Amino acid sequence: MNAREHQHTAVTITDPLAIRALAHKVRLDVIEELFAADASHTATALAHRFGLTPSAMSYHLRALEKWGYVVRAETGPDGRERHWKAAGDTLNVGGLAAASDLVSSALIDVTLNAAREKVVAALRQVDASADGGKPTLVVSTSQLLLTEAEGKELAAELEALVKRYGALHRAAPPQGLQRMHLTTVLTPDADPAAGAP
Numbered sequence: 001m002n003a004r005e006h007q008h009t010a011v012t013i014t015d016p017l018a019i020r021a022l023a024h025k026v027r028l029d030v031i032e033e034l035f036a037a038d039a040s041h042t043a044t045a046l047a048h049r050f051g052l053t054p055s056a057m058s059y060h061l062r063a064l065e066k067w068g069y070v071v072r073a074e075t076g077p078d079g080r081e082r083h084w085k086a087a088g089d090t091l092n093v094g095g096l097a098a099a100s101d102l103v104s105s106a107l108i109d110v111t112l113n114a115a116r117e118k119v120v121a122a123l124r125q126v127d128a129s130a131d132g133g134k135p136t137l138v139v140s141t142s143q144l145l146l147t148e149a150e151g152k153e154l155a156a157e158l159e160a161l162v163k164r165y166g167a168l169h170r171a172a173p174p175q176g177l178q179r180m181h182l183t184t185v186l187t188p189d190a191d192p193a194a195g196a197p
Helices: 016-022 025-036 043-050 054-066 098-128 148-167
Strands: 010-013 039-042 070-075 082-086 090-093
Touching: 016 025, 016 054, 025 039, 025 043, 025 054, 025 070, 025 082, 025 090, 025 098, 039 043, 043 054, 043 082, 054 070
Parallel strands: 010 090
Antiparallel strands: 039 082, 070 082
């Protein structure tokens, strides 16, 4: 793994066809891995992480590259295998106009379904554990009354908090580190009086 430079760029989905690149669950996992980590990975390392062959992972990485989600990084120290990294710092769904509703809806469905699968898998692991130990697991929903400015402030604070925890332990990982998954949805309440679009 090689540290990737902060590009301070956002990858924005604007083409409805781009959602096809996320049709496979492993692709969403890879995107999550690359956008969350400040590092690049080889296809072999990602294949091992997600239970695929290196050739199958290379196929998925090339598909993600085609739509601009990931880019090829510098070659590793041995010069034999190409590294891959996120194309930017964040991934956003661009524009909520009718043309991109399909992209927005499909990306939300895929993301929330992946989050559900991770929660269910964590609960099953607890049920199967001999000591009955409970992991750190938070599933909550809240309703807030916020001005637009407060909503933006909350979103910025959440992003800063996630970045702070994401940066911990990178230099010297302690024993007992555990991979955690966080899915956040902050959206205005739809006005029922406005009716369906």
